[in-house]
Each structure stands twice: as structure tokens, then as C-alpha cells.
Amino acid sequence: VSGAVGLIIADVIAGFDYRDLAEQLVAEHPRLRHILVDGDAGAFQSWSALKDFEGSPLNITVDTSGPAVLLVSGGTTGLPKLIPRTHDDYLYNAAACAQACEMVHDDVYLAVLPAGHNFPFACPGLLGSMTVGATTVYTDDPSPESAFALINTHGVTVTGLVNALAKLWAQACDWEPVLPTSLRVVQVGGSRMSPDEARFVHQGLSSGLQQI
Missing domain, CATH: 3.40.50.980 (Rossmann fold)
Known part of the structure; x- marks a missing residue:
């Protein structure tokens, strides 16, 4: 998360509000500027509203040798771990x-x-x-x-x-x-x-x- 520019999250799953967690992450990580929410966006940007976006696309250069996603391991050897996978x-x-x-x-x-x-x-x-x-x-x-x-x-x-x-x-x-x-x-x-x-x-x- 420390190097991320944006995140896509759900609004609430099983009673847990991911928007509250996103607010904490934004406060802790200044580079995290774009939060897209699938559902009720609250203070953030709605994921579904992007289809109506009419502005210029973001000019972002991606280093494909860097992490694209963090997968959660199955936890077969103890506490589940985050596995970085590059593009x-x-x-x-x-x-x-x-x-x-x-x-x-x-x-x-x-x-x-x-x-x-x-x-x-x-x-x-x-x-x-x-x-x-x-x-x-x-x-x-x-x-x-x-x-x-x-x-x-x-x-x-x-x-x-x-x-x-x-x-x-x-x-x-x-x-x-x-x-x-x-x-x-x-x-x-x-x-x-x-x-x-x-x-x-x-x-x-x-x-x-x-x-x-």
C-alpha cells in the first residue's frame, strides 16, 4: 500500500466497512490518492460512475516488473501471507x-x-x-x-x-x-x-x- 496510487474496494462486506479502513490508509500514505468503491462510495469515488467519465485519461507509466497484485496465501503454514505478483x-x-x-x-x-x-x-x-x-x-x-x-x-x-x-x-x-x-x-x-x-x-x- 505504501507505494500505491489507488485502490479499488468494496463498501461493506460481512459487516466490515472498507471505507473506514481506506480513510486510515489515506491518512497514513500520502501517495494513495484514488479510492474507488464498488457500492456506496461515501466520501470516495464510485467505481460504477467511471463509465460516465469525460475527462482526459490519466497518463500513468507502469513498471511491469513491479507488483501488480498482492495475493493472500492459503495459510497452510500458519498465518496467511501476502504474495506479491508482478505484472x-x-x-x-x-x-x-x-x-x-x-x-x-x-x-x-x-x-x-x-x-x-x-x-x-x-x-x-x-x-x-x-x-x-x-x-x-x-x-x-x-x-x-x-x-x-x-x-x-x-x-x-x-x-x-x-x-x-x-x-x-x-x-x-x-x-x-x-x-x-x-x-x-x-x-x-x-x-x-x-x-x-x-x-x-x-x-x-x-x-x-x-x-x-
Whole structure:
């Protein structure tokens, strides 16, 4: 934060007001001049209002070898840590993952896991989709009923799931009236699948399976 020029924050999540935290950060770090808020902006700038901006764009030179984001680790070795990822590093990560999935501009990626996490964000996720000009569809309902309908409506070809959700989707193919027939690649991350589990998901969803 000490070297940042701006931040994008939510207004309130689970009762915590991020605008109060932003006010403290602005007071402590003079270089932090732009606070964009998704929701009620209060004393700051509304993220949604930027679409109506008619002024000159900011002339900012970005050092792509510097940090682009700080990812929170999973905390498997104790207190979660902030992991700095540079612009160059993160772009390569997203592009390489898109290449591994053989993504092209005609693909449609479904972000069914929280999009701020590294897996659905850049492995390849929405960033990897952008590198090939593919479309990203978002949902906050990962249930088979809702997700299968979205997959059918938008022709989703690639998505990323955790192990338990992948198995639930595969099971649901036995009773859901709408099936995810357009899926080409299902990525599974978070925990390693056994060969039997992988075979079950692969056969149930009738798609390629990639362990992340």
C-alpha cells in the first residue's frame, strides 16, 4: 500500500466497512490518492460512475516488473501471507494457463468460484480468457441447477471447480434435466483427486479434466 496510487474496494462486506479502513490508509500514505468503491462510495469515488467519465485519461507509466497484485496465501503454514505478483509474472501465468487449456477466442469461461481467488482469476480464469479474447460468464450460484442452465445458455466451454463441487456436478448429471454438454475442459483445484474420482468426474461431465 505504501507505494500505491489507488485502490479499488468494496463498501461493506460481512459487516466490515472498507471505507473506514481506506480513510486510515489515506491518512497514513500520502501517495494513495484514488479510492474507488464498488457500492456506496461515501466520501470516495464510485467505481460504477467511471463509465460516465469525460475527462482526459490519466497518463500513468507502469513498471511491469513491479507488483501488480498482492495475493493472500492459503495459510497452510500458519498465518496467511501476502504474495506479491508482478505484472509480467501474472500476465505470463494467465497466458500460459490459457495455452495449457488450448483456449481460443471462441471459448466461454464460467467463473463459478469467487473470481478474486487466484484459480478463477488467472489459471487461466478471467485474465487468461482475456489473453485470447474469450468470453467470461460470472455467477454466484454454483449449484448444478443454476450452473448447468448458464452453461447451456452461454455455451460455456471451460470452467474451474474445487474437488467436492466437481463430484457434485458429475452426480447431478443423473437427475438434472439440462446437462452441461458444451463443456470442453473442467479444471479441478484445491485438492488432488484420486484416479477413481477423476474418472467419475470425467465420465459424469463428459468433458476433458485438468488437475490444477
